[in-house]
Amino acid sequence: xxxxxxxxxxxxxxxxxxxxxxxxxxxxxxxxxxxxxxxxxxxxxxxxxxxxxxxxxxxxxxxxxxxxxxxxxxxxxxxxxxxxxxxxxxxxxxxxxxxxxxxxxxxxxxxxxxxxxxxxxxxxxxxxxxxxxxxxxxxxxxxxxxxxxxxxxxxxxxxxxxxxxxxxxxxxxxxxxxxxxxxxxxxxxxxxxxxxxxxxxxxxxxxxxxxxxxxxxxxxxxxxxxxxxxxxxxxxxxxxxxxxxxxxxxxxxxxxxxxxxxxxxxxxxxxxxxxxxxxxxxxxxxxxxxxxxxxxxxxxxxxxxxxxxxxxxxxxxxxxxxxxxxx
Amino acid sequence: xxxxxxxxxxxxxxxxxxxxxxxxxxxxxxxxxxxxxxxxxxxxxxxxxxxxxxxxxxxxxxxxxxxxxxxxxxxxxxxxxxxxxxxxxxxxxxxxxxxxxxxxxxxxxxxxxxxxxxxxxxxxxxxxxxxxxxxxxxxxxxxxxxxxxxxxxxxxxxxxxxxxxxxxxxxxxxxxxxxxxxxxxxxxxxxxxxxxxxxxxxxxxxxxxxxxxxxxxxxxxxxxxxxxxxxxxxxxxxxxxxxxxxxxxxxxxxxxxxx
Numbered sequence: 001x002x003x004x005x006x007x008x009x010x011x012x013x014x015x016x017x018x019x020x021x022x023x024x025x026x027x028x029x030x031x032x033x034x035x036x037x038x039x040x041x042x043x044x045x046x047x048x049x050x051x052x053x054x055x056x057x058x059x060x061x062x063x064x065x066x067x068x069x070x071x072x073x074x075x076x077x078x079x080x081x082x083x084x085x086x087x088x089x090x091x092x093x094x095x096x097x098x099x100x101x102x103x104x105x106x107x108x109x110x111x112x113x114x115x116x117x118x119x120x121x122x123x124x125x126x127x128x129x130x131x132x133x134x135x136x137x138x139x140x141x142x143x144x145x146x147x148x149x150x151x152x153x154x155x156x157x158x159x160x161x162x163x164x165x166x167x168x169x170x171x172x173x174x175x176x177x178x179x180x181x182x183x184x185x186x187x188x189x190x191x192x193x194x195x196x197x198x199x200x201x202x203x204x205x206x207x208x209x210x211x212x213x214x215x216x217x218x219x220x221x222x223x224x225x226x227x228x229x230x231x232x233x234x235x236x237x238x239x240x241x242x243x244x245x246x247x248x249x250x251x252x253x254x255x256x257x258x259x260x261x262x263x264x265x266x267x268x269x270x271x272x273x274x275x276x277x278x279x280x281x282x283x284x285x286x287x288x289x290x291x292x293x294x295x296x297x298x299x300x301x302x303x304x305x306x307x308x309x310x311x312x313x314x315x316x317x318x319x320x321x322x323x324x325x326x327x
Numbered sequence: 328x329x330x331x332x333x334x335x336x337x338x339x340x341x342x343x344x345x346x347x348x349x350x351x352x353x354x355x356x357x358x359x360x361x362x363x364x365x366x367x368x369x370x371x372x373x374x375x376x377x378x379x380x381x382x383x384x385x386x387x388x389x390x391x392x393x394x395x396x397x398x399x400x401x402x403x404x405x406x407x408x409x410x411x412x413x414x415x416x417x418x419x420x421x422x423x424x425x426x427x428x429x430x431x432x433x434x435x436x437x438x439x440x441x442x443x444x445x446x447x448x449x450x451x452x453x454x455x456x457x458x459x460x461x462x463x464x465x466x467x468x469x470x471x472x473x474x475x476x477x478x479x480x481x482x483x484x485x486x487x488x489x490x491x492x493x494x495x496x497x498x499x500x501x502x503x504x505x506x507x508x509x510x511x512x513x514x515x516x517x518x519x520x521x522x523x524x525x526x527x528x529x530x531x532x533x534x535x536x537x538x539x540x541x542x543x544x545x546x547x548x549x550x551x552x553x554x555x556x557x558x559x560x561x562x563x564x565x566x567x568x569x570x571x572x573x574x575x576x577x578x579x580x581x582x583x584x585x586x
Binding site for chain 2: 007009014071073074096097098099101102105106108109110114115116117118129131132133134135136137138139140141142143144145146153182185186187188189190191192193206207230231232233242249252256257263264273274275285287288293296298299300301302303304305306307308311312314315316318319320323
């Protein structure tokens with residue numbers, strides 16, 4: 001039995017959780033078709049059960065109510081442990097998000113077994129060997145996870161989320177979770193919503209125009225901002241740009257910023273340090289613009305233009321305007 | 328609980344990798360011979376927050392590292408920016424797993440407490456830049472029986488209550504945690520300060536308490552490291568300079584994003 005801790009938004013299961021379920025199904029297939037169950041904690045739309053069924057989930061365990069209204073890592077871990085017991089799970093997994101890593105680390109501490117974060121593949125079942133991202137994705141660690149339950153999180157964008165060929169039952173099983181008062185001592189007391197121009201729209205953008213050190217200063221973003229607007233996309237920046245205070249942190253793409261997977265990513269004046277690559281490597285097409293043809297971003301990109309972003313980007317903007325005006 | 332807020336901040340010596348990664352011949356470690364070592368960004372911010380919280384609360388910061396003897400280099404850099412005491416649990420980093428590190432830090436906390444120094448707040452980086460285990464803070468808190476909050480950006484302490492802010496899935500989250508507590512720090516909320524000359528001088532004089540591990544490590548389960556296969560073939564060059572604009576827009580139209 002494989003249990004997936006599923007994170008949800010107002011729309012249902014989040015993307016990384018669906019990727020994790022897809023990963024869990026491939027593990028299930030390798031293990032002779034053991035069922036995949038899910039644990040949903042806190043407020044979630046009723047439709048989440050059908051959504052998870054379409055992804056092959058057998059049982060959707062639910063822990064809801066006042067105690068789970070606001071996030072508490074300890075209470076969520078308690079709920080996942082309860083579901084693990086109910087499902088008899090020998091594998092417990094979640095998306096490699098901040099929440100997923102925290103909750104499973106708590107579960108692993110309590111059950112006193114190891115946890116592997118940011119797994120991208122498995123190599124064998126006995127012994128169970130997983131491959132996980134280390135050094136921000138620049139290297140892979142092959143790790144033996146000998147204990148049961150095997151606990152790991154799945155790195156974002158490691159697999160494409162896909163519906164199951166054979167849907168699961170998706171039957172909802174409410175769980176009564178016995179909480180200790182200490183489990184609720186530490187939880188979110190308030191949330192300030194970010195505005196729409198923040199990291200959320202960056203993560204879901206079809207087109208992201210990126211800018212790095214090559215922007216040259218806080219005034220160097222006009223061209224890329226215009227290009228992003230022309231393409232209906234978002235602006236993303238490298239860490240050096242936020243460190244220098246040129247742009248706000250919520251625009252940062254990278255290991256410690258947003259991880260993006262747009263149809264097209266256009267990094268301008270970004271050399272492509274590992275830190276940044278970790279956040280953009282899942283882009284379908286990368287079109288890099290840089291003065292240095294040997295920069296890692298230029299060699300890893302799908303397409304490259306050698307040149308100064310301050311000359312190339314305005315020329316692209318002008319060309320788009322010209323074609324739109326000319327029909 | 329009022330009075331001074333004493334902080335323990337945990338740091339790790341990690342390879343200073345920003346370009347291509349090389350592995351040692353046996354495939355067990357990142358080869359850092361040509362890149363050197365550093366503190367990770369999360370931990371630099373944890374040190375900065377530790378110093379801010381301690382200064383505001385009239386307390387002191389102790390820095391601890393679990394790892395090779397050379398970790399003294401990273402300990403000194405933390406001492407140079409305001410930490411005033413230091414502990415090194417000297418152990419072969421290749422033998423340590425995340426559970427081992429958490430247990431050794433817990434041992435330092437308990438031992439110091441027995442000797443009259445208690446830590447109201449234990450700060451760590453959210454995850455190590457090399458091993459990326461995402462669990463030492465949680466395991467440490469579990470071992471100490473203290474509450475833990477992960478991935479926070481800023482922290483203030485008033486009257487024994489820590490107010491912490493983190494980026495959550497729906498926006499900026501605020502947590503309020505009674506001390507003592509364990510907190511992991513995510514880069515980006517504070518700007519690490521540079522060491523002053525007098526800070527560097529003071530750092531040299533602090534005696535680092537060096538300890539042996541309290542138990543045999545269980546290890547991480549690592550079999551080997553490999554490098555990921557290149558994800559793409561060499562880029563197709565569309566042109567040079569502004570003259571490449573028509574080719575770029577052709578491509579964007581072809582990809583259906585130029586509208």
